[in-house]
Amino acid sequence: MKIAVIGGGLLGLSVAYELTKKGVGVEVELFERANQLGGVAGSMPFGGGEVDRFYHCILSSDSDLLELIKEVGLEDQVRFKETKMGFFHQGKLFPMTSPLELLRFPPLRLIDRIRLAYTILHCRLFIKNWHPLEKKSVEKWLIRLGGRRTYENIWKPLLNAKFDGGFSNIPATYIWSRIVRVSSASDKKAGKELSGHLIGGYQVLASALEKAITANRGRVHLGANVKEIVIENNRAVGLLTDNGFEPYDKIIVTTPALAFARLIPGASEEYRRSLTDIPYLGIVCLLLGLDRSLSPYYTLNITDTAVPFTGLIETTNLIDPRFVGGNHLVYLPKYILPDNPLGRLPDEQIEEAFLEDLKKMFPDFHKSWVRDIRVMRERFVEPLHSIQETWQTPAVHTPVDQLFLANTSQIWPELTNGQSVTTYGRRIAGELLENFKIDSKTLEASPS
Missing domain, CATH: 3.90.660.20 (Protoporphyrinogen oxidase, mitochondrial; domain 2)
Structure with missing residues (x-):
């Protein structure tokens, strides 16, 4: 069985790696348009060295990411260090790493600092089910928990900066997820972050995954221009590239939704339009x-x-x-x-x-x-996910037979980072293999 994976970022690499590792008899080929793997996690020459194009960090709680790093033999290349966080407020720098520094934060009154601390603890300790937060405006929710002064001085400027001013329809889930992740960086025994x-950055991981995929008899195509996913009778049958048509039994796309929509002119207009509506x-x-x-x-x-x-x-x-x-x-x-x-x-x-x-x-x-x-x-x-619009997240199983979508819009409420992407890639690969009914005993896909 031939499976094509489109997209060579960490998500596409994770999916392809898991498929080649677990799918006995599966032929996996990964297609990346750029000449380098990694996507936004890739690196570039800079200042006489090789650096990440964008900033990334690993937390000690990133269990799936660290397990993947270990599997591909890079465990000894991970370094952890105590880091500090600060705030730039009204022209001044303030430390904000420890709870004590939070309680001493001069721009806020004592009662506001206490309410800010309560907001953080409330997210960390008392919210186990995030679904009700999808119905709540992040602005109203933060004001209710922490008060208007804290909102105006801290949360509103941060939200404005993150969402380019367009956060009026963002659910409270976003702040909850962010607080939970950031707080997981703390060494609770030492009280340090x-x-x-x-x-070498995530580029080293991307290269190691490429080697692992090829060692498992998969193939990786760089500089591969996929022009179209060919659809016949509402079934994906192969890819059209600069080298012509190549048939595949299953196709998994890991690109952003808009890029995916451009690859499937043979799909229904309604489905393609739903993909282009995702901001x-x-x-x-x-x-x-x-x-x-x-x-x-x-x-x-x-x-x-x-x-x-x-x-x-x-x-x-x-x-x-x-x-x-x-x-x-x-x-x-x-x-x-x-x-x-x-x-x-x-x-x-x-x-x-x-x-x-x-x-x-x-x-x-x-x-x-x-x-x-x-x-x-x-x-x-x-x-971007809006209030009560999680249902608009595109499904993995598309309306086109044998065509699957796995991208970062489906990771919500997790934030997009190395941990969430590799966790999702592993889960999706496992679910698809189960769906295909491919293991060491059978190579046949389940009926559509």
């Missing part, structure tokens, strides 16, 4: 390679409206600079909606504007500190 990374956040991110560190914080959350970044992530407060060309790496991300003109500005204008805003945070900053600089853009980074 621990984060980890792979030496995504994009990102514009300025990466700086500096000759010195800016602050002791791995993550700086920004609640100062004078600075437009979503945050400031200094990854070399986690990663030893010697692993990334000896530079101090600072990522300045700005999440954007599709109609934000920032996404269409030339790199030079973005560099100039972002550096001016960075100087608002660090008045001593000088351009002479910059060893290298790069603007990265990605159109599809994170799918």
Whole structure:
């Protein structure tokens, strides 16, 4: 049985790896349009070294991701370290790593700090079923739990920065999921926040997965332009690429929904339209390679409206600079909606504007500190889910026979990260293999 997997990001690689590992007799081929695997988790040459295009970290609670890393022989390349988090508020930096620092946070009154702490504890300890949160506005929910002053000073600026101002219809599930994940980074015994990374970044994991797939008799095609998924009588029968038509028994697509819709002109117009209706956040991110560190914080959350970044992530407060060309790496991300003109500005204008805003945070900053600089853009980074619209998430089993969709829009309420993607890839591969009824005893697919 021949199975095609379209998309060579971590999700597509995880699906293909699990299929080749568990599916005896399965012929798996993965197609990636770019000349490099990894997608948004990929790397690039920068500042004399190889660095992640975007920032990533591993938490000690990322069990599936760490298990996958171990399976492909990279366990000894993982490094964990205590990290610090800060806030930039009204022109000043404040530490916000420990509960004590939260309770000392000067911009809030004592009662507001207590209510902020209560909001975090409420999410961590008392919410086990997230489904009721889907019906609640994140704004109203946060005001009810933490009060309006806390909302206006902390949550509203963070939500504005994350959702490019368009969070009025975002459910409370988002904040709950984020708080639960961030709090899982804490070493409860030591009272410290621990984060980890792979030496060489996720690109090393992508390369190891490629080797494992080929070792399991799978094939990986880079620079592969899939023009169309050929559909006959409402059944996917193969792929049309630059090399012509190739038949496949099953096709699994891991791309964003809009890209998937363009590949299936033979599907119903109603289904294709439902895919194009799924909104995504994009990102514009300025990466700086500096000759010195800016602050002791791995993550700086920004609640100062004078600075437009979503945050400031200094990854070399986690990663030893010697692993990334000896530079101090600072990522300045700005999440954007599709109609934000920032996404269409030339790199030079973005560099100039972002550096001016960075100087608002660090008045001593000088351009002479910059060893290298790069603007990265990605159109599809994170799918947006609206209040009570989880039902609109596309199903894995599409209306087209033998055609399956597995992408990040289905991971909700988990946030898109290495752990959630690899967990989902493993689960989907297992479910599909069960559906195909392929194991060591049988190679036949179940009836449609």
